[in-house]
Amino acid sequence: MTKLLVIETSPRGKHSVSRNMTRRFVQDWRAAHPDGTVIERDLMDAGLQFVNAAWLQAYFTPAEQQSPAMADELRLSDELVAELLAADHIVIATPVYNYNVPAVLKAWIDHVVRKGLTLGFDGRGLLTGKKASVLIASGGVYTEGSPIQHRDIATQYLRLVLGVIGISDVTFVAGGGAKAVDLGEETMERFVDKLGADLGRAASV
Helix, strand or coil: CCEEEEEECCCCHHHCHHHHHHHHHHHHHHHHCCCCEEEEEEHHHCCCCCCCHHHHHHHCCCHHHCCHHHHHHHHHHHHHHHHHHHCCEEEEEEECECCECCHHHHHHHHHHCCECCCECCCCCECCCCCEEEEEEEECCCCCCCCCCHHHCHHHHHHHHHHHHCCCCEEEEEEEECCHHHHCCCCCHHHHHHHCHHHHHHHHHC
16 A cells, blocks of 8 residues: 655644645645545644754664663654655645745654664665655746756755655756735635646646
């Protein structure tokens, strides 16, 4: 049975363009994979903490030597890693803040890039054979030909991180110009509809 892991990052609920892109993607994915399973992980409700000294101490301590307190420090991280390992397809939906991903998504990345679990001790990614789709909503337009294409740090960063853990089959759907929805120049439905073909292709693989 094919499993889709959905990672949501926006704090804006129904007003979020990236979350509305996700809804369309999941709808198309379910149609293409009627027997599939969807696991949703909303990072705004996950209780994620930034990596701190206690977490790092636990991380660098071999499992058999960890105290109960250390195991507790890594419990959520272990859960997030297990979700990744179990998924066949990962979809990450995110807005862009100041040209890069939100802090909560960076925190998730720091919790799931784990030596011996998602990253080999030889530096090779361990999540080979998986697919990823990244749905990005941004106020600016950074696609090819844009005069500010060089500012597209979020896409470059996520492609790099996914590649590091072994996921090279990555599709990006760029929802550039999303500020038009916030400014009332375009409805949410129409904006997402324009991305429908790209979302459908990414969901059907």
